[in-house]
Amino acid sequence: MSPITVRRRGRALVFLTATVGLCLGAASVASTPAQSAEPAGDCAARVPVRVAQGDPVTGLTVTGVGSSTTPEPFTGEVLGIIDDGIAPDLDMVMMRLSSPEIDRVGGIWQGMSGSPVYGPDGELVGAVAYGLAFGPSPVAGVTPFVDMASYLGTAPADRIDVGARAARVIAANSDVTAAQAERGFAQLPMPTGVSGVGQRRLEQAAQQAAAHKWMPTATYRMGAAAAPGDAAAGPESIVAGGNLAATLSYGDVTQGGVGTATSVCNGKVVGFGHPMTFLGKTTLTLHPADAIYIQDDPTLAPYKVANLGAPAGTITDDHLAGITGTFGALPQTALIRSTASYLDRSRTGTSHVSLPRAAASTTFFQLLGNQDRVLDSIGPGSSVFSWTVEGREEGVGPFTLSVADRYASEFDISVEPAFDIADFVFALSTINGVTVDSVEMDSAIEDDSSAWEITRVQQRRAGAWRAVNRRHPAVARAGHELRLRAVLASGKDRSTAPLSLAIPRKAAGSEAELMVLGGAWYFSEDAFPGSIAQAKRFVRNQVRNDQVRVELNAFGRRGVIRKVSESAPQEKVVTGEKFLPAIIR
Secondary structure (H helix, E strand, O other), X not given: OEEOOOOOOOOEEEEOOOOOOOOOOOXXXXXXXXXXXXXXXXXXXXXXXXXXXXXXXXXXXXXXXOOOOOOEEEEEEEEEEEEEEEEOOEEEEEEEEEOHXXXXXXXXXXXXXXXXXXXXXXXXXXXXXXXXXXXXXXXXXXXXXXXXXXXXOOOOOOEEOOOHHHHHHHHHOOOOOHHHHOOOEEEOOOOEEEOOOOHHHHHHHHOOOOOOOOOOOOEEXXXXXXXXXXXXXXXXXXXXXXXXXXXXXXXXXXXXXXXEEEEEEOOEEEEOOOOOOOOEEEEEEEEOEEEEEEEOOOOOOOEEEEEEOOOOEEEEEEEOOEEEEEEOOOOOEEEEEEEEEEOOEEEEEEEEEOOHHHHHHHHHHHHHHHHHHHHOOOOOEEEEEEEEEEEEEOOOEEEEEEEEEEEEEOOOOOOHHHHHHHHHHHHHHOOOOEEEXXXXXXXXXXXXXXXXXXXXXXXXXXXXXXXXXXXXXXXXXXXXXXXXXXXXXXXXXXXXXXXXXXXXXXXXXXXXXXXEEEHHHOOOOOOOOOOHHHHHHHHHOOOOOOOEEEEEEEEEOOEEEEEEEEOOOOOOOEEOEEEEEEEEO
C-alpha cells in the first residue's frame, strides 16, 4: 500500500472571517518543545485611563503591508468614554482610528483585537477590542489596559449599548449615522478556525451541533499551525502591536484564532482585549503569526489573513479583558492520531489537544479529514474502523478502551464513524477526574456500501432448519441450547448468521419473545458513558454493526428471564429486525 505524501507547509494560512465561532476545549498529556526565542518586552505601565474627548492617540498593529510581522502605526482621536461599557467597573474608551490600511478597507478589522493604543503622554491606554455592530467602521471600542492586567469583570458583553449622546458624538466624527451608532459595539469576532477539513465539511458539521454539544456551531477554514523548525514567524515577533495566536489544538487539526499582542514583559504577553474562550485559568497554546494582508468586506468587518507559527508557549488566562500567555513551556496535550487506507492509498495524521473539551471536535475533524484525504471524494462505501482511547482516572489509575466495528453508507462513508467516536470521547472528557491521554484510530475503507438485511429467522429442529414466525413459534427446552440462524439478503446475494442461546432451567414452562436484529439497528445504553465503569461495560458488551443480536425474554412465575447472544461478525453491516414468539418447555 503506497502512502500519500504530505508536505507540511512552513506556515499555516488563517482566514479570519466574520463568522462567530464556538471555542471548545480538551485534556492533556504529551508536550512538544517550544521555540526558544523570546521577544523583547515593552513592559507598559499599568496606569488609570487619563484621556478625554478630543485627545489624540497613536497605536500599533500588523497590516501585512511591507512586513508580515512588524507593527505599523495608526493614529486616532478619543470620542469619549462609556462608563461600565464592557461590564460593571469596566469602561470602554471610544476612538476614531485612521491609517492608510484602515482607510483602505473601511475600518478596523478582525485580527486587530489587542492592538495597543497610546495616549498623548505615550502611556498605554488599552487595546482595540470592539467595533460598531452594524458593519465596517473606523470607530473602535478600546479595553483599558489597567483592566487587562488585572482581569476584572465576570461575564463578557456580546454587545455594548451606545446612548443617544454618544451616538451623536460618533456620528459627528465619522461617516456613521447616529442610528447606526446606537446599535452599539460588538466584540471584534474571534472565530474558531479549523484546519484539516474543507469549508463544506465545516458547514455540514455545524448543522449537527444541536445533537452533538462538542461541535463548533460556526467556524472558518484555516491552515494547520507550522511545525517546530519550519520557516515561519517566531516568538520574537510577538511584540506590542504584533500578531498573537491562541489554539485549542494544533497539528493536522488546528483550532484557534489570531489577534494582536497589547504588551509584552518578562516572558509574558497580554493581548486581544476580549476573551478567546472565557474559561479563566486555561491551557491554550500560544503561537506567533505573520500577516499576509487585510481583506476588505463591504458588508461585515474586514479581516486579517495570516499564517500561524509553531507553538511558542502557553495561554494561561482567558478572561473578560483579554488573554495572558507565558513564553517557553507548552501546555501538556492529548494525542489524536488517525490512520486511513483506501485501495493503494494510506495516510496517518496527528493532532495535539491542549483543552479537555476540544478532544471530541479534534477527534471528529482528524478522522473526517484523514479519510477525505485518502478517498479524495465524498461518497458511498464501507469501513472497518477501530479505535483505542487511553487515559487516567483520578484515584484509580490508567485505563485503555478499544473497539472495532464496521460501517456502511450510501452517501458519505467518511462521516459515519466520526460522530460515534467523537461522542464517546466527549462523554469521557466530561467525567470528573478523567483525563483523555490519547485517541488512536484506524479505518480501512472499501467501495462496497451494501448491507445485509435480516429477511427471516429459522430454528434447527428435528434435523432441519424450520421457519420461525408468528404462526410457528420457536420451541426451546429449558437447560438446553436453542439453535437459530438469521437468513440475510443483499440484492441477489444470500447468507446466514448462526445464533445460539443457552436456555436456563428456571425458564421451563414460560412463554417468551425473541428479538433478532442487525447490529446496525442496536443502541447500547452505555454508548455514551457517564463513568469509566460504564465505558468498560460498553466495550465488553459491544454489538458490532456487522453482527446479529438475539435477545430472549421469558415471562414466568419467577419474573422476566433475559438471555442475549451475538453472531460472529459478518462481511457486511447487518440491518433489519424480527420480533418472534417462543415457547420454553
